[in-house]
Amino acid sequence: MRDELLPELEAWHEEDEFEEIVDAIMEIPAEDRDYELTSHLGRALNNLERYEEAVEHFLSVAEEGQEDPLWHYRVGFAYYHLDQYEEALRAFETADQLEPGDEEIQEFLELSRSKLSEQSVEEATQSVAGAESESMIDFPDFWEDSDLAIEQYVMVPPTDELIDSVEEELVFRLPAFYIQMMKAHNGGIPRSNSFPILEPDSGSKEQIIISGILGIGRDKRRSLCGEAGSRFRIESGGYPEIGVVICDCPSDSEVVMLDYREFGNDGEPEVVHVDKENNYQITRLAPSFEAFIRGLVKE
Known part of the structure; x- marks a missing residue:
């Protein structure tokens, strides 16, 4: 059944039928899903912007995904859209080490670094503003x-x-x-x-x-x-x-x-x-x- 399903999953992916992918894989008991099926599921959830669910499924096969640049890229993609930029950056850096020069990985590396920099500036500004607010008297x-x-x-x-x-x-x-x-x-x-x-x-x-x-x-x-x-x-x-x-x-x-x-x-x-x-x-x-x-x- 698994071997018959894989080509169909790829076809649905090409046709942007991501709900079909999720429904088909979710019918399979969790204990019977292997690394490849779980990766398909996480990718489809990413495409549906269900990023928290995607992270949950990716992490369930984290051990198998450690040497797979696609796993790191996909989990980084989910973290990035959850505004968890530190986790995203770590994932994209590992993906880049495993597959140097990939354009999409490079793009998200730069985006994550940029977002982290903006976040740091914003936090610093809020900290200063908070300190100033506390220092001000009751006008x-x-x-x-x-x-x-x-x-x-x-x-x-x-x-x-x-x-x-x-x-x-x-x-x-x-x-x-x-x-x-x-x-x-x-x-x-x-x-x-x-x-x-x-x-x-x-x-x-x-x-x-x-x-x-x-x-x-x-x-x-x-x-x-x-x-x-x-x-x-x-x-x-x-x-x-x-x-x-x-x-x-x-x-x-x-x-x-x-x-x-x-x-x-x-x-x-x-x-x-x-x-x-x-x-x-x-x-x-x-x-x-x-x-x-x-x-x-x-x-």
Whole structure:
């Protein structure tokens, strides 16, 4: 019966009658199917896009298929369409070793490697995005969207082109956390507006109060490149050329700045307070903008 069936299986395969192949072989008890019949069955299931079933049947004759490049190719084909690219690549690599130069094997080798590379990039991106998401604060509760904030600070989220333009004008690269924060809410007045100074110098402030955070743009008066932005505050107020004015304070004689002196544009700027009335005294507040934001408390 088996010898009579094999030519018929090949004929059905040529005519794309894959269901006929599956039905005919499945009528034979599993214990009576040999390697060749099981290979026909797996190939037909692959052609019917029933890849999980195909893998199951191929694995049932895995021992006999170890030296057969077709077995490795077919099981790799099923794994590939199940998006199991590591297993697919291993199968195609073995098939290539057993039958070097086969064009179809070579094609799926490259496809599997490409998919694995894409998968790695995607996983890395998701990992970074997840880490960034976890690192972000709860923005809806962070901002006080008063009329004053809307009028003086808040702008639409910046585009990448605008960010590049502002950085070029300021001559400083803005911190990644700050950019991420501004893409969610571009400038404004925070509810928590006080930064405690843990080790104040004798006679200095014990806390710094901020009245607003400058956003990325030029449209609002109190934005980085606005009429009362970073360059204006530095040039009109005589503040040191150490970086970027990032926050306003209630007094016009004080600002909070990003300080690039230690690491330059290649590193993370520190956050400092500059007191004009106290001979432009510089007080270090935080090692990064993120640390500064997380250190803010309600006054």
